Amino acid sequence: MTGSSGAPARSALRGGPVTVTGVAQRQAWQAREFPPVEQVRSGVWSVPVTMPQNPLRYTLAYLLLSGTGAVVVDPGWESNRGWEDLLAGLGAAGLSADRVTGIVVTHVHLDHHGLSRRLSEASGAWIAMHAAEVQNLPSRISNAVGSDGTRSWLTRCGAPAEVLAEFNDDLADILGLFRLADPDVLLADGDTLDLPGREIRVVWTPGHTPGHICLHDVDHNLLLTGDHLLPRISPNIGLTPGTQDSPLSSYLDSLRAAVGFDSAEALPAHEYRFRGIAGRAEALIKHHDARAREVLDIIAAAKRPTIWDVTTRLTWSRGWDQINGFMRRAALFETAAHIEYLERLGRLALRRGSPGEPDRLVIVPGNQQDAR
Numbered sequence: 001m002t003g004s005s006g007a008p009a010r011s012a013l014r015g016g017p018v019t020v021t022g023v024a025q026r027q028a029w030q031a032r033e034f035p036p037v038e039q040v041r042s043g044v045w046s047v048p049v050t051m052p053q054n055p056l057r058y059t060l061a062y063l064l065l066s067g068t069g070a071v072v073v074d075p076g077w078e079s080n081r082g083w084e085d086l087l088a089g090l091g092a093a094g095l096s097a098d099r100v101t102g103i104v105v106t107h108v109h110l111d112h113h114g115l116s117r118r119l120s121e122a123s124g125a126w127i128a129m130h131a132a133e134v135q136n137l138p139s140r141i142s143n144a145v146g147s148d149g150t151r152s153w154l155t156r157c158g159a160p161a162e163v164l165a166e167f168n169d170d171l172a173d174i175l176g177l178f179r180l181a182d183p184d185v186l187l188a189d190g191d192t193l194d195l196p197g198r199e200i201r202v203v204w205t206p207g208h209t210p211g212h213i214c215l216h217d218v219d220h221n222l223l224l225t226g227d228h229l230l231p232r233i234s235p236n237i238g239l240t241p242g243t244q245d246s247p248l249s250s251y252l253d254s255l256r257a258a259v260g261f262d263s264a265e266a267l268p269a270h271e272y273r274f275r276g277i278a279g280r281a282e283a284l285i286k287h288h289d290a291r292a293r294e295v296l297d298i299i300a301a302a303k304r305p306t307i308w309d310v311t312t313r314l315t316w317s318r319g320w321d322q323i324n325g326f327m328r329r330a331a332l333f334e335t336a337a338h339i340e341y342l343e344r345l346g347r348l349a350l351r352r353g354s355p356g357e358p359d360r361l362v363i364v365p366g367n368q369q370d371a372r
């Protein structure tokens with residue numbers, strides 16, 4: 001999902017050099033049908049869970065089974081329909097909810113972590129996430145930043161008054177209504193999940209969120225990629241007030257790290273399974289390179305623009321006038337992530353505005369070309 005709440009999509013990257021292995025999933029995707037529950041390998045099940053009123057339509061939860069336990073990865077969006085989907089998937093694998101021993105979320109967005117609480121209450125299962133993801137829980141963000149912090153950040157970005165008013169309801173407070181569960185277990189890179197008889201390793205892939213993880217099923221050489229790598233769309237990489245320092249630098253590093261898993265089949269949290277992890281990661285890196293160049297070109301052509309000015313001039317998957325509400329915020333966060341990345345590289349400079357005034361962007365001389 002984008003930012004703190006939605007779907008992973010925002011940038012316009014489509015396709016990529018992948019080999020689709022989830023053939024039935026892709027057929028269902030193209031036919032706009034719900035994909036089937038599938039046994040991917042012995043003890044590995046793919047379970048689509050409904051995302052109501054969202055173009056991505058479903059989250060792919062995964063069941064990892066051993067003789068003594070069952071772990072659910074990314075239970076999905078909290079809804080009665082989604083809960084029924086999850087129970088149906090467990091049933092197909094011969095399980096009831098009370099047999100689940102553990103829940104792992106790749107990150108805490110609603111379409112992954114939403115049902116964790118209900119599943120944990122039904123089963124007594126522990127909930128695990130990366131230690132760096134805890135700060136990304138909406139309740140923690142709300143405490144750390146607050147609405148005043150968000151408003152002053154938006155002002156510095158140059159967001160106009162009507163957008164400030166639109167953002168007035170603190171997103172974190174709204175998301176807090178979903179009562180996302182706190183973790184019982186904190187994971188670190190290289191940890192093995194508590195699933196006796198199976199070797200499932202944690203691969204920390206910060207970027208989409210600070211504590212995003214992939215899981216490597218060593219026995220079957222499968223990489224559960226969460227939203228880090230999806231076959232068709234590019235996950236939103238956004239700089240949000242009060243969260244991680246440099247999400248785009250982190251994401252690019254995590255993409256480079258994913259190249260080492262090229263021999264694995266990718267089991268993503270949306271769309272369909274695929275092979276070609278290295279090619280997909282490289283395509284995403286190129287996509288962000290091109291985006292960085294576009295940002296620099298816009299700043300060079302404009303007169304000391306604000307981050308908001310740049311956001312409105314970038315190419316999006318639809319025209320700016322058709323992007324509203326939450327999508328505008330996601331676009332601003334994504335642009336801010338590129339700006340921060342380029343500032344860090346010394347390609348541009350942010351001239352701080354006086355209190356109540358926005359920051360202004362200027363190119364550092366000699367650095368307009370070659371954003372890499």
Ligand SMILES: [Zn+2]
Nearest residue numbers: 001008111227
């Ligand atoms: Zn997602």
